[in-house]
Amino acid sequence: xxKQKRDVSVRSFNRGYRAGITGKSKTICPHSAGESRNQxxxxxxxxxxxxxxxxxxxxxxxx
Numbered sequence: 001x002x003k004q005k006r007d008v009s010v011r012s013f014n015r016g017y018r019a020g021i022t023g024k025s026k027t028i029c030p031h032s033a034g035e036s037r038n039q040x041x042x043x044x045x046x047x048x049x050x051x052x053x054x055x056x057x058x059x060x061x062x063x
Contacts, residue, residue, distance in 0.1 A: 009039045016040035020047020021055070 012031065016039065019028060026044045031037035 009035055012036040012039040013043035016043030017047040017050075018043075020044040020049075021051050022047075023051055 012035075016029070019026075019040075020043065026041060029037060029040050029044070031040055
């Protein structure tokens, strides 16, 4: 059975979150414009907030 692809915006958010939680800069965003960039940046911001709040790697399981 084939595995369905996740929604692109969800995938962008999750990748941005992972970058943020690990302390990476938002300048590494792979998207130049559009909804994917917005989702990536939103995920990055949430990841950075969790990083600063001390959530750590356990936050990756929930996102």
